[in-house]
Every structure is written in structure tokens, then in C-alpha cells.
Amino acid sequence: MSGREVVIVGAGPAGMTAALTFATAGLEVTMIDDNPRAGGQVFRAGSDYPGLDPRADSLRTLLAAARGRIEHRAQAEIVAVFPDRKIWVLEGERLSELRPRALLLATGALEVPVPVPGWTLPGVFTLGGLQNLMKAGGIVPAGPLVLAGAGPLLWLVAWQMSALGVPVAAVVDAAMRPPLRALPRLLRRADLLAKGMGFELALRRQGVAMLRGHTVVAIEGKGGAESVIVAALDAQWRELPGTRRAIAARTVAIGFGLRPNPELAQLAGAALHYAPAFGGWAPRRDAHYETSVPGIFAIGDGAGVVGVDHALAEGRLAALAVLRHLGRPVPADLSERAPYAEARRRRARAFAAGIADWAALRPAIFELAEPETVICRCEDTRRCELEAGLSLGLDAPGPLKLRTRAGMGLCQGRTCTPALLHMIARKTGAAIADLPYPTARVPLRPTPLGALAGLQETAD
Ligand SMILES: Cc1cc2nc3c(=O)[nH]c(=O)nc-3n(C[C@H](O)[C@H](O)[C@H](O)COP(=O)(O)OP(=O)(O)OC[C@H]3O[C@@H](n4cnc5c(N)ncnc54)[C@H](O)[C@@H]3O)c2cc1C
Numbered sequence: 001m002s003g004r005e006v007v008i009v010g011a012g013p014a015g016m017t018a019a020l021t022f023a024t025a026g027l028e029v030t031m032i033d034d035n036p037r038a039g040g041q042v043f044r045a046g047s048d049y050p051g052l053d054p055r056a057d058s059l060r061t062l063l064a065a066a067r068g069r070i071e072h073r074a075q076a077e078i079v080a081v082f083p084d085r086k087i088w089v090l091e092g093e094r095l096s097e098l099r100p101r102a103l104l105l106a107t108g109a110l111e112v113p114v115p116v117p118g119w120t121l122p123g124v125f126t127l128g129g130l131q132n133l134m135k136a137g138g139i140v141p142a143g144p145l146v147l148a149g150a151g152p153l154l155w156l157v158a159w160q161m162s163a164l165g166v167p168v169a170a171v172v173d174a175a176m177r178p179p180l181r182a183l184p185r186l187l188r189r190a191d192l193l194a195k196g197m198g199f200e201l202a203l204r205r206q207g208v209a210m211l212r213g214h215t216v217v218a219i220e221g222k223g224g225a226e227s228v229i230v231a232a233l234d235a236q237w238r239e240l241p242g243t244r245r246a247i248a249a250r251t252v253a254i255g256f257g258l259r260p261n262p263e264l265a266q267l268a269g270a271a272l273h274y275a276p277a278f279g280g281w282a283p284r285r286d287a288h289y290e291t292s293v294p295g296i297f298a299i300g301d302g303a304g305v306v307g308v309d310h311a312l313a314e315g316r317l318a319a320l321a322v323l324r325h326l327g328r329p330v331p332a333d334l335s336e337r338a339p340y341a342e343a344r345r346r347r348a349r350a351f352a353a354g355i356a357d358w359a360a361l362r363p364a365i366f367e368l369a370e371p372e373t374v375i376c377r378c379e380d381t382r383r384c385e386l387e388a389g390l391s392l393g394l395d396a397p398g399p400l401k402l403r404t405r406a407g408m409g410l411c412q413g414r415t416c417t418p419a420l421l422h423m424i425a426r427k428t429g430a431a432i433a434d435l436p437y438p439t440a441r442v443p444l445r446p447t448p449l450g451a452l453a454g455l456q457e458t459a460d
Helices: 013-024 055-065 127-137 152-163 180-205 263-267 308-325 332-359 363-368 383-391 397-404 417-428 449-459
Strands: 006-009 029-032 070-073 077-081 087-091 094-098 102-105 109-111 124-126 145-149 168-173 209-212 214-220 227-232 245-248 251-255 258-260 272-275 280-283 296-298 374-376
Touching: 006 013, 013 029, 013 055, 013 070, 013 308, 077 263, 094 449, 102 308, 109 127, 124 127, 127 152, 127 251, 145 152, 145 214, 145 227, 152 168, 152 180, 152 251, 168 214, 168 227, 168 245, 180 209, 180 332, 214 251, 214 363, 258 280, 263 280, 296 308, 308 332, 363 417, 374 417, 383 397, 383 417, 397 417
Parallel strands: 006 029, 006 102, 029 070, 102 296, 124 251, 145 168, 145 251, 168 209
Antiparallel strands: 077 087, 087 094, 109 258, 214 227, 227 245, 272 280
16 A cells, blocks of 8 residues: 555544545545544543443444555654655654655644642643543542533533542532523534533532532642632633632542644644634634645644534545545545535534633633742743743743743643743733744654654665
């Protein structure tokens, strides 16, 4: 198999559907993902769990049947992308280079954690981190469990944990109930709305405390979480004085929604734009899913957080657009089904905009960090160090990173970038959309020097 004309990065719903569509059209493709199995975030399950989506196994079965046309390179990381579509693939100690005619980036979303005092204590997780332990290994945490944040993932994970028998002490949602103005959009996916209400009902039956318009403002404990301090918030998610109280918690899960992962598009030199309804910074695309770099396409949550059904639809539609881009014939039955995928895509986008209207993060929440609170976990950079840099006039991500090292550690800013940008915006009065997004660097992930030397030999 040559498998080089098209390379897809990401084997989540978007990447898998794109690969299957190419295979149906008779094209050989390579799909690269850093996980051991195909599935991405939502379909990653290694074991059974509450709410397991049966589409995950169906897609993997189709993938196995199309093995002759789809080369799936698992546990492989893309550590570099260049404007001429050249990519570096790291597999163990080996680095190789590919240069497809079309590159599809289906790299999914990142979580948005909000640093509060005590958030780096053992026993504190992100919502997705806790869910991944359950999905990958059936691992459930010790109770009492407190979950805090905003958005659908908060209620889903709370329900999953409760259904698995974990004692859930409280769900602490910074948002109030969805505003009436969001209803028309939310009703475009009445099935999902009903599902969310079902989660709440089930939690209520279990006697779980539900605090809306509140958040966890601190986590306390010696050597690990023992309790959380919750407080009421105003409409901007600023803490209301005199409302603090403690709740016992051995495990805490926090998450304030998701944002697109734009790093590979950014490395390729693609223009980014800020789309608040879809999680923030993402690669700008034209109507055919192509970024500003010719031949590089972006799909799924990596191009704007909308959800699994949208990712499935975009995978199919983008594959058709790429076939046309390559001058390949598009089988009639695939073309005929495209309008249905387009309709699903539109419904999903309307629903996501309704969700953002209800639960999108309000920047004042980042004020919960105290001077000694760690903002960048990888480099141990505290808020006071960032404030010191800002007071020297280093009010852009680049100089602030160079001074404080925030965002320059192992995760390369995947965790602290939202907090960093909000601190700069607050200091300068600039809108987040007007700030430059922090630069991504090659190699994107830790790469052994031997692997880089090996690539040099190949290139020579
Ligand atoms: C932590 C987390 C938990 C979530 N849980 C749920 C849930 O329970 N239910 C739900 O409906 N939605 C959930 N979502 C949202 C869900 O991820 C998406 O709606 C859906 O999975 C998007 O599909 P996708 O194909 O765009 O991306 P993903 O499914 O995220 O797939 C992207 C894939 O690309 C891989 N990748 C990224 N960068 C690289 C690289 N440089 N090299 C190699 N591989 C790379 C990723 O590891 C991942 O496997 C969750 C999101 C996150 C971040």
C-alpha cells in the first residue's frame, strides 16, 4: 500500500469516518493516531461503562474490514507539520517523514481547566481525565466525589460516576439553567436535551446535591484532597463574598468545557480565528474544510468544538471535498448521501451554539487563582510570577512565556494557555480574539535526539 496521497491525523469519529469514506471511494489512506486503538476521545473505551456508545464498535469493525485500504498507524505521534504538508511521525524511537498531497487534521479538543488554590493536589482530576480512567481501564475514584465546572461533560461524568456506584457528594455548576433564548437552538437536538435532563433526574434520585451558579473556589487537604470550598457566583462568574462553605471530598473533578486543539494547523502556518461559540481559537477554513494552507484540511472538534455527531458528519463531507480537490471521482451514492450529513452538521452546530450561550466560560472565573496558585503545572509557574512579568510590560504570550516559562513544559501549554491568555487580556484590556495565540514549536511532543538524528540520515 502506498497510502501516502492522503494522510489523516486523528482516529476519532471525524478521522475514522473520513478514512472509511476514502476507502469506499477506492482511495488508499494512512490514518495516524497516538492512542493504541481507534476511537479518539469519545469512542476510546477499552471496557464497558455507563453510556457506552455502540457506534464505536461498529466503526472499528468497518475499519477492520477496510484494512486493505486504510493503513492505521496507532501509537504514532505527529510532532511536526510544515507548510508544504510534510509531517514527522514519531513511533517509539523512530521518526519518519511523510508528504501527502492532502493532509486532514482531525485532532479533536482539549479540556479547559481553571486553576484554583489546591487544584494540583493528589485526588484532583479534570472531568475528561476522570472519564478516561473509567473508559480505558474501568478505574473509578474513591468517594465522596465533587464535580465542578460547566457544560454537558460535567453532567455526563457526574451521572457516569454515580451509575458506577461512586458516592457523588455534589455537582457544582457555574452556569444557571439554560436561558430561554438558548432554547430554540437547544431544541434542534431535543434528544440530547432530554438525555441531559435524564442525567439530572437520575442524580436527584440518588440524593446528589446540585449547586447551580456556584463553583469550587479552593481544594483543601494534607497530601491530597479532603474537602472543597464552594461559593456562589454572580452572572459574570465572579465570587460573591460571604457565600463560602466546605464540602467533604476525597476526589474532585473540574472542567469548564472544551476548546479546539489547533497546534498542528498552527505549526503548518494556517491562520487561526477565534470562534467563541465553538470553544475559541481554531484554524480558519473555507467552505471545503481547507485551511489557509493549500492541501491542509481541518475537521471535527479540532476545527471547532461541536461534538461527536458533527465530527462524524464532517469526516464524511470533508473526505468528499478532498476527493474533488485531488481530482478523484466521487461515487454517486456518496454524493447522494451528502445532504443528509450536511443537515446533521447544521443541527449540531445550532445545538453547540445553544450550549455555548448557556455554559461558555466567563473570564472572571480565572480570578479565583490566588498569588501562590500554580497556573502552569509543567513549569510550576505561579500567578504572582506571571503578574510580575505583566507588570514589566510583557503583555503578549511570547515574551511572558520566555520570562516565566509558563506554557513551555511537557504539555506545551495545552493546559495553561486559556488562563495565560485571560490574564493578559485582563491586564491589557484587550479582547482574547485580538491577542496572538501562543506560538507552537517543533517538536510538538518530547522526541528522542536519536530519533531526530535518524531522520537526518533518511533525509540525506
Ligand atoms: C477529555 C475529553 C472527553 C470527552 N468525553 C466525551 C463524551 O464522553 N461524550 C461526548 O459526546 N463527547 C466527549 N468529548 C467531546 C468529543 O471528544 C468529541 O465531540 C468527539 O470525540 C470529537 O471527535 P474528533 O474526531 O473531532 O476528535 P477526537 O475524538 O478527540 O479524536 C482526535 C484524535 O487525534 C489524536 N491526536 C491529536 N493530536 C495528535 C498528534 N499530534 N499525533 C497523533 N494523534 C493526535 C487524539 O489523541 C485523538 O485520538 C470529550 C472530549 C474530551 C477532550
